[in-house]
Amino acid sequence: MLNLLRKDFIALKSSLWMVFLYLGIFSITFIPKSELSIYFVGIYTAFGSITLITMNDIKNNNHHFLVTLPVSRKQIVQAKFLTAIIITLFGVFASYGIHWVAKIVYPQFSKPDYSILAILVPIAIVLLLTSIYMPLFYALSKKGAGIINAVFLVAIITMSQPVAVAISVINQKDVLQDQSMLFIPLGIILIFIASYFLTMSLFSKKDI
Template identity: 25%
Template sequence: MYNLIRKEFIVLRWYFLFNAAYALVFGVFLQSAFSPLMVSMLPPIMMMMFAASMELRNKAMMFVGTLPISRKQIVSAKYVTVFFYYLIGLILMAAIDAANEFAYTGKNAMTAEITLLMILLSFSFTMLYAAFYYPIQYWMGVKYSNIISFVSIFFMVIVLSTVANIIDKFSDYLITNEFIVIGIPALSLLLFYGSYRLSLAIFTRLDMAG
């Protein structure tokens, strides 16, 4: 599984620069009330899709299918990698916030303060997106699942905007609400695991090239 995860990062090595540029644009030049969510959450989502697109272009599954590894390992590696993608998003968010603090001496840093609630929400959205994306990818194939995923990103941006406004108005209540602080991340992880089991069931019935 280690080599499968390593393969993901080797394939995406040039896309990390794109993610860094994206974080710079939305975290510095186009700041908004939900910049921290955008900077921490959308890079892992884009990396999921980039990796899938690269696999389709290079027909990587046909090669992976010849290796002495199980389909369970292939699917497990995909889902474990999501946590590393999210960690990259967190690092970008912290780096952009530090850059804003340094450049503007704290006066014009990110409009929305980075809080535990922000981190938990971005984590939950990332897990939910992965839970949605991977079963579709294995069921429909990368070619069609990417179309659906790109459309869903625009809807997610709208949701993020709404969530950011709610956070701004009710942050004190939300951070003390146990269901929000613990329930939503726990629910997202539960759905993430259910998605893993579903993807595994789908993938074991498909040809590697599909």
């Protein structure tokens, strides 16, 4: 398992400049203009980096190689989901750090004081996106990876306004007092777990 995780991050090393490019572009685009920039920078950077790793798998034919090794397909999928979680945390915390610096260096941007929701909400959204993306990626793999990424890119852009409205509603609610709001993260965790089992099932049946 550890070696599979190392493989993903070694493969990402050659494209690491792309991750920081995502972070830089999204920060420059959203921070001066959007009150919800901390959410969008984290979400776009994290999910963009996840798709970057999956495309590296396609480009290098990693799945064809991995299935010849003494590792199970279950372990391959587990490693990919763990990698997605790590990258999600990196993207969201990097966004939080950049916004913390921007608030000090550029007070004219009038950034608000961020609560724990500024970390939890983007993590939840990226995990939800990953839950949809991973089964599709492993089901369609090389034949449909480019199409999947294009569809998700368009969907994320077109859904940015509804997501912004939803985030604003969540921010206005007292999450600790409104117990119904606690079902949202619980539901996302269950969807993420279900996605893992679905992905594992699809990949185990796939002829490579």
